[in-house]
Amino acid sequence: KEQLTIIKKEVTKVIEKQYKLYTTIMDKIKVEGKISIKTYEELQGKELRFIENYYNETLFPILTPMAIDTFRPFPHL
Known part of the structure; x- marks a missing residue:
């Protein structure tokens, strides 16, 4: 302790x-x-699409637990 x-x-x-x-x-x-920080509500057009795509393609897969079983084997790294 x-x-x-x-x-x-x-x-x-x-x-x-x-x-x-x-x-x-x-x-x-x-x-x-050098940068501006915006809330999600302030994003429009290209910025919004970029952020949504970045989240879905890059962050979400990292944050989401993966199920590993005989049908979904452990990925080869």
Whole structure:
């Protein structure tokens, strides 16, 4: 239990550093005008189609568990 408490403390520190760095970088990029962050509702036309396609083709398969049985064997990697 004591070891888990120490690990949790260290992991929390790392996550806080990671979040601060991410926030700093994103703030700098936004100020420089290199990217714009939009909500899903703000997307239109090409942007919307690109995001929907990217999600369906790239993210959804990663997030969806795969069933593996005799009819669907484990994929060869």
